[in-house]
Amino acid sequence: MTAPFVEPGAPSVPATGAEAALREEVSQLRQEAERLRRLLETAATVIWTDRLGDARSPISPSWTAFTGQPQEALRNRGWLQSLHPDDRERALAAWEAAKAGRQLFSTRYRLRRADGTYVWMLARGMPVLGPDDTVHEWVGTCIDIQAQALGEERAAFLARASELFSSSLDPAATLASLANLSVGTLADWCIVDVLHSDGHFERVQVVSADPALASLAAAVQRLPPVPRERPVYPPAVALATGRSTVVPEVTDALMEAVAQDPNHLEAMRTVGIRSLLTVPLLARGHILGALTFLVTTSGRRYGNDDLQFAQELANLAALAVDNARLLQGARDAIRLRDEFLSVASHELKTPLTPLSLKLQALSRAVKAHPDSPLAPVIEAHVETGHRQVRRLTELMNDLLDVSRISAGTFRLQREDVDVAEVVREAAARFAPRFALEHCDFRVDAPVPVHGNFDRARLAQVLDHLLDNALKYGAGTPVSVRLVVDGSLARITVRDGGIGISPEQRPRLFERYGRAVSERHYGGLGLGLYLTRTIVEAEGGSVSVDSRLGEGATFEVELPLTRS
Template sequence: MPMEPVAPMSLEEARAAEDADSRQLLSAATVEEALAVLVEIARRLTRAHQATVVMTPTVGKTRGASVTSLSRAYEVWGGYAVPSGDEPGRTARERRSARAEPRGRISASLPSDAGVLYLFDREVGDFSREDELALHRLARLAGLALESARLLREEQQARSEAEAAEQRAAFLADASRLLASSSLDPKATLDTLARLCVPILADWCFVDIVDESGTVQRTSVAHAEPDLDALARRVRDFPPGPEGSAHPTTRVARQAESLLVDNIDDAWLRAVSVSEAHFETMREVGFHGILAVPLLARGRSLGALTFLAVRPSRHYNPTDLETAQDLARRAALLVDNARLYREARRSVRLRDEFLAVASHELKTPLTPLQLRLQWLRRQTRKDRPFLPTPLVVSQLDVVQRQVDKLSGLVHGLLDVSRLSSGRLTLHREDVNLEAVAREVKDRLAVPASQAGSPVSLSLQGDLRGHWDRVRLEQVLTNLLANALKYGAGQPVHIALRGEADRVLLRVEDSGIGIAREYQSHIFERFGRAVSERHYGGLGLGLYITRQIVEAHGGEIGVRSEPDMGSRFEVSLPRHESTA
């Protein structure tokens, strides 16, 4: 093997070279730089063909690593493999025995067991005792250099973390000012918030909101590259995943659980995609990291805030997750306040509408009642000895019907008052729902005839249970009266079916139906799906019906399409029904 030429060095030159090596080693700015300098000095100092340092992994300080320096001859020839690292484990006898033989290798442990420095194959002869002593001195000096480099790295890391924390605090302050100064229309504010997050927190930012029907809608999309507008429109318009799907932002919005994935590949994209088009769109965006957090307010999820990392230098960690969650809490307050404001305005509007309708409805029976009483008073002033009984009875029948109608309106208002204050009580007894249904059907026979809607009744199974009979009469009356009112003169059908632990009640008509967007409102207080101008009533019947059914531990729902009729379904648990 060819050898490098050896030039003689004076004592002064040797000391100067040693001082220069020490300064170079101690001035290393990083651990990696210190290791590279160390092996170069060690190889040159001992005139070895190969010097290798193997670092021991240390929790919180260093990662396991090895650095090698080769002479020119070894670079041509290829050198040796890095040692296994078992040298520090040799016994004292083994080390003494090794020194007694010609050696092609020597080693020295770095302080604090930080690693081992190895030397292989001296240029001329074997390693000497002086080489070994010099190597140990160099190892001690390297320990100081490495510790200095670690401290510098820790200082730089602390400074970087402090700067990052300061940037996060400034960003959250800007976001808070934006949210605090925004209008109660959250759409524009969320758009601005998404743009504010790019590129500080993300290369892409999405905002998804759960609307009143429970559907997840993407309201805002922001990105860092102006030439991606066409792709951004596709991302905005892409339909969310169905309930129960693995669609990432939909899952976060529905399940209210945060998501952090920093090494995304095609397998992950395939696993969460809801279609091939969704998979291809996500691949085109090209993100390798995703951070999604729910918008939580008053214990429920209002949507999700999602950040995507596209640039290779951007990675998400738990600190980023905390920042995103803090931002999401502030954004959720905006969304929740906007919804509360809309609900308050809607409540005020419904109240005003109700007062107008209630005034009209209460006045309706009073007018004919007043006219009949005035007529009777005029007749008694004509000095007649008596009035024909049939005439008086007919007038009193009209009076009674109007009084009954007025009484029903008042009772409805009283029920609403009881429900609002939680004072609705049930008086349970053994009830046969068949008998209740037949009584209600007979009682409403005249209104059914006047509406031109014949009522049929089908019965199946055991229809007994432990319920409040009066309240169930009210439920059946409200549902049947509702069907006659909106049934458009078509037949109405009542069906009762007994099951093992419950009884099912269905009232079905073929009338005007209910649009889907109104179906969640008709069971609310004062809720209605049609104009009060064409259909009277206070909008309380279905609200009271739902409250009674739920007070019995049951459920009520509706299935309907415009111009296709409506089917109201009630499920009543039997509770302590008799056999």
């Protein structure tokens, strides 16, 4: 529709009611269009349009303003050149699929800003259909989602870092994993400095994202971060004071100011540091080291958000390193303890041998004078001494076995063994002790049961189980039974004693594990641990069935045939 013709100089003709209404409607549409345009400009970083068949298409002044890419360069898919190379193929596939299906175009990609920095964008577009139901135009927006994408990226990075930290209990391996994980994602270079417990500093890791710079990285690693009295070099500041440093733009003047010596200055210039971030590794109030991240090639510049994230990462790493060091210290303490127990066991056994010989000589002397009124008293004391020597010898042997297990020198010497005979011999050794405790003691091992076992160790298993029954089932019926079940020999030791609570059973076969207080029952808590170790070394298993106050039944299964 066109406006009515009016001759020049002719008086104006008042508009008809229909024309006035039309003009009002056009005005409102223009206002609505302007409002929508301003709303889009507020909500989106870039607004674009692609008019099909238009030689100027696509048109986007805001794209040009954001990326610096000239308008004419957008044609023939030229807009893809402003996307990160890793995102171009995916973005083009989404665009072609949307056009083919005349559906919503939606994808995420990194768009290069005019200063060279890539920013994550959410790109969305919709087709505009004409009266003939064909696509006349595409309109869309690019919304800055850098903060969201960076948050997702950092959360994923922390999750991956936590996974790596938990997979290693070696401090050096933990820090090496962190350095390798960081380059390419957080930095072009990562430097790890460590403060050792003895007070000396060591540069333990230097990693570059470019493998071709390995020799330069090795040279940087040879530069120790020894703090001066007033340190200014960022890693030295972190190691000496626990303070972080972020330098968005590293200048040559700054490098000169922080260099520790001419070699250090030359190394920094060769690396080509553009931005720097250093955070301390802190755990339990102690400085464990420092992490330094360098930007050397990209347009990225570190800021306070990066500093906060780096400190969070450093806290995770410091916790992992501290835990690894604590674990290593605990392992060293256990190793020293086991070495001490081994030496102590040998040393304690040394005087037991002559003591045992003296007791035997005294026993013979008493028997040579049976009419002496002191003979019965001395004989009783000698027997008590023999029992205590045997008990001490058993305890020393248990400690020696634990030391052998810890050292990995525990071995079996297998031979053809009649298990029934071993059971009866063990029962005969314990029968007098059960009689003293007024225990009804029964043995059921009537027929030979042959297998290939270490006879001495098998006897040791029975000794520990019977000793356990005697200790916790004194005054109650005790039985030991041997049966054959297919290819298994099953030994069962049952007592009617105090029993074991369900929560105590899992730790019963652990080293120094106890189900009761050591105040009321003696021993080292090693018998059942050694029993399990021996039985499992023989290819068998040991279990317990018990209820508090209802006694306990220990069952040992041993294979009679070996594959």
